[in-house]
Amino acid sequence: MNDPMTPANAPELVVTRVDSPDEEAAFVTLSSGAAEVVAFCHPCELVVGSRIPNRLWPLDVDVLQAAYLDDWPEEERAAPSVERLEHHGHARYSGVGQVIDAAHGRVLVRGFVIEFGEALADVRHVEFDVTRLDCAV
Structure with a gap:
């Protein structure tokens, strides 16, 4: 049986797109492996392929x-x-x-x-x- 999902064991999110990558803030597309969302990031130094905590x-x-x-x-x-x-x-x-x-x-x-x-x-x-x-x- 799998352990219940918690923030501590949640897989990292993967950045698949960065809008306005030269700006201090950006909208980034994140993948969970099951779906994608567009999220606001500030300050943003993310690039495509970056992995971030799932929060x-x-x-x-x-x-x-x-x-x-x-x-x-x-x-x-x-x-x-x-x-x-x-x-x-x-x-x-x-x-x-x-x-x-x-x-x-x-x-x-x-x-x-x-x-x-x-x-x-x-x-x-x-x-x-x-x-x-x-x-x-």
Whole structure:
């Protein structure tokens, strides 16, 4: 049996593209091996092929809520708990992820660890909508 994913054992992210590589800040495309996201990086000295820790932070969280309610029957929880990550426009994302550390607000979605920075209710999956994802090196 595999150990549960945590920020400590999450695979590193790989930089696959850097927009405006000559600027101090840039939007970078990161791959988790399962999906790609565009994240803001400042200061940014990343180049294609760089590996960074698997930790992203959202800017302006518009939605962060349980994907289903506690009183829902188990068979009705399956559909809203399906992991998804949708890209809207340049940097906006919405999706559903698995809570891997409720005390620190950490969610795993499509191989990415997103740290919401606030304790999450005792739920297994959350739905979210964020203006932007940021990475730090």
